[in-house]
Amino acid sequence: MEKVVIIRYAEIHLKGKNRGYFERVFTVNLERSLKGIRHELHRISGRYLIANFDEERIDEILSRVSRVFGVHSYSLGLSVPNTLDDIFAAAKSVAPQSGTFKVDTHRGDKKYSLTSMQINAEIGGRLLDENKALSVDVHAPQGYVYIDIRENGMALVFGQFFEGAGGMPVGTSGKGLLLISGGIDSPVAGYMMSKRGMNVEYLHFHSYPYTNEQAKDKVIELARLLSRYALTEKLLTVSVTHIQEEIHAKCAAELNVTLLRRFMFRIAERVAKRKEAKCLITGESLGQVASQTIEGMTSSNAVVSLPVLRPLVGFDKNEIIERAKKIGTYETSVLPFEDCCTVFLPDFPAIKPKLSFIEEEESKLDIERLVVEALNSIEEYRF
């Protein structure tokens, strides 16, 4: 009898011919997520098993598995030979000590000599004989004994299904570059694209010394928290201080934000192309702030040729907050450090800036020089 973590995968099976590829990526991701913990990973048809693991770290193993995209559900259970005696021995240690229970059998191996119903009856009967404090309730039991008859003479016995992160294995949907701020929204946007299988890299703009070191540390921490799902290893940062100073000195104040955002997009696109990322990702949500009107989004889209994905575009703030809490970034996002967008913030930002006005103001700036200077300030943080 061996303790195992049973992993069932999601959506991968939908991919037909590509199934082999999806499984290879998924395997690599599982291995990466378990890095530093002793374990063996085995694939059996339709399942993965983590075996021979460091039992003292089982809670950590389960929480890491819970964040791997592509996992549909997982269980902590026992792997035994598929004889009734072995299955019963495992069932005893999985079953509740008292109260009501139900045995629920699934046969992956349809050639097994007993039907699922017969196995339920046999194991359920033996459990009742063994422990008088137990009774069967097939409708609303307090506890379950799940039996999964696998091929190769193996059976898996467990008491609970935990819901996995769902989605698709990271790396199966190309690469994108997330513009990550210290706010609540962009980490959630990154999470959502990772969940769809995208490999997400992170780019952050800072205005040091107007923004301080703690503001940067906060973003590094957010990126690290996201990486537990996205498996990204680093964050890139770029300084836009000189750009903000020039905009502030030369251009109409109500366009500060609009112009800065266009610079952010231009810089991000250059970085994305270097990294072979196929799109930009932002945490914008329609109408949330003055710069997130359709006109504002159009004006930033106009300076790039890569598509800009905005997975939160139709979300309310409270829906975003709920997700941020669920994925564990909210507490960090609400720490009070300034972001570059709040430096030089005009009293009345333009809500529906006209493109002709934007271009007129921008013509006062040496755009290419400013972009190249920004790109020369790239720093890399690994976590």
Ligand code: ATP
């Ligand atoms: P967030 O909560 O993600 O900061 P927000 O509601 O504060 O969003 P804005 O500050 O207008 O909105 O930013 C909109 C989007 O632009 C962000 O979601 C993010 O993708 C990008 N962005 C804003 N500031 C930065 C920054 N300093 N570095 C990188 N990306 C940024």
Ligand code: MG
């Ligand atoms: Mg922000």
